[in-house]
Each structure stands twice: as C-alpha cells, then as structure tokens.
Amino acid sequence: MDKELKKKLAGRLRSYGLPGPLSVMEICGTHTTEFFRTGVKDLFPDRLRLVDGPGCPVCVTPNEYLDRAIEIGKSGAVIVSFGDMIKVPSSYSSLGAERAKGMKVEVVYSPMEALELAEKDPDSEVVFLSVGFETTAPGEAAVALRAKERNVKNFSLLPGNKLTPPAVKALLESGEVRIDGFIVPGHVSSVIGSEAWEFIAEDFGKPCVIAGFEDYDLITGTLALMDMLAAGESKLVNGYARAVRPGGNPRAMEVLYRVFRAADSEWRGLGPIPSSGLEMRDEFADFDASRKFRVTLPEPREHPGCRCGELLRGLILPVDCPLFGKACSPERPVGPCMVSTEGPCAAYYKYGR
C-alpha cells in the first residue's frame, strides 16, 4: 500500500468521532492476525473495540472430533492433517502426543497429498482430517471426487467442516453479546458470495463489511463500517469487490455440494447449530471415515480453566483468560485458540502483549 495513502487513511481512522463505545466483531482467523500484524488495530479510536468471533477452524472444532480421530488412529489407520491440528489438545491427549507413542500421523499441505499417500500405500487405511470453512471445503470435496473416480478404497475423509453464516446467525440470535457491526472474511465470501451475508443487515439491523486482508482492505473496511455506525445505517458493503461477487464461485459451490450436504454441527463454545456443518452424501459413504470406522469415544471434556468457548462467542478477549501467557503459551497450549496461527490467543500472544 502506498505510504502516503496509508498515512492519510490511518489519520482518518484515528481521528474518527464515534457516537459512543462500540464493538465490532471479525469472524476470521486471518483477520485476527492481520489486524495485529499490519498495525491497523493500533489505529482504532479508543471507543471502538474489536472482538474475535468463531473464525478459526481449528479453534471451533470440538474435542470430540479429535477424540474420534485419535480412536481411528489407534485402530491402525494413518491420520493425515494440516499441521495445526497436531498440537491441539483433545479431551485426554493430542495427535502429537499419540504420534510420539507410535501412532501414524502425517502432516500435509493439501488434501491431495493425503490421497497420494493412500495410493502409494494401498495396505494402509489413510484418513484425512477435513476441517475448515467454505474456503477449504471445495478442495476437500474435489479430493473425495478424485478418490471415487480412481477407486482408492483405502482413503477417507473425517468430515469436520463448518459453514460460517449459520454461526454468525446463532450468535446474533443468542443476544449474549452486544455486537454493533461485523467484518466478514473476503476469502470465504469469494466462495459463498456477498449475498450470503445480507441477513446481518436485513434481519438483525447490523452493518457488515466484507474485507480483504491487506492493510488497505482492513483500513478501508473499518472506515466503511464506522461510517455506517456513525450514520446509524445497516447495510452490507462489499469492500473486497475485486474478488467477491454477489453469487460467489458457483463452480466451487457445485463441487462442494456434490460431495457434502449441510448438516447440524457442534461448535466449540457455541454448541450445536442447525445446518452449520458439512456431512458427506450417501454416495460417498465409502469415503467417510465417520461411517467407515466404528469406534468408541471417551467422554469428551474441556480443559479446566480454558476459556476458548467464551472467547469464540466474543464474550472475552484472550488477555481476560487467567491462563493466558502463564500456564498457556504457543509452546505449551492449553486450548486450541493458542495453537493455530489463526487462533486469537496465539495472535494476542505474538503481537498484542
């Protein structure tokens, strides 16, 4: 971003007169990190509070999902995941701890690598942990389609994907926390389309901005939100029009819904939310690890003292957790919000202290 322009916009942001103390919520782990990393959060006027919502996929995945992955791993299957999940505490262990005891756990950068592992090792069952929002789900669906096409019988996905608009709707319906406006993620919106967020303004009377991830996007997105808040307006503003169309990416959505269908889903901190997750369609049952492996799960439990649940509902900030930076750090995470680079506790630990 041009330095002069940034200076000008930053000055406007800093000197903005707001009608009163206001809270805005971002619901994307990348936004959590980028607001800190770019320094844009430091430019906020005193009366504007930025709270983190349920925007980090690893953080909102309940312990029961990891408990299931671990039990499947104990049956001899190779568990394949993106790196963040390995360190996330489950109810009684973690994939990393189980790997140290001998479980086969592999880290990949794309779900396609997991399929390749299965093809190279036809005698092993390979299970990919399909966790993420609308941004990653089309890629995971594409891999399931490829596995079916190639008849790779030893490959499956453990579906844990979530859909973001139903979670925002659930938060708003609960009325538990006062949120005056929303900043929603550009990448998710490029898949689902700007229209998917219209309910925030239309049904709940809250202003909402779709924002990208550069400092320019963050500043102009926040300014657009503040303009609406100051004027008492509730609209949806697409601040990332270079990538987001009203109807999103129909090709990605078509691939996603060819493999998955919407289903009720459990979110850490938010509980069960109708139609907020993805389950595999019956045609893909052979590639669905939750149906392929019948395992007995331990009683799920949260870690005593960890306040990730309240954090993901926007009730507290990471620094309000008594364990933050003491018993809980990125080296020794107690909860998932301290693990992922997109986790709010990890972002506050790295940039916000």
Ligand code: SF4
């Ligand atoms: S600081 Fe650690 S224990 Fe506290 S909410 Fe964050 S992840 Fe959980």
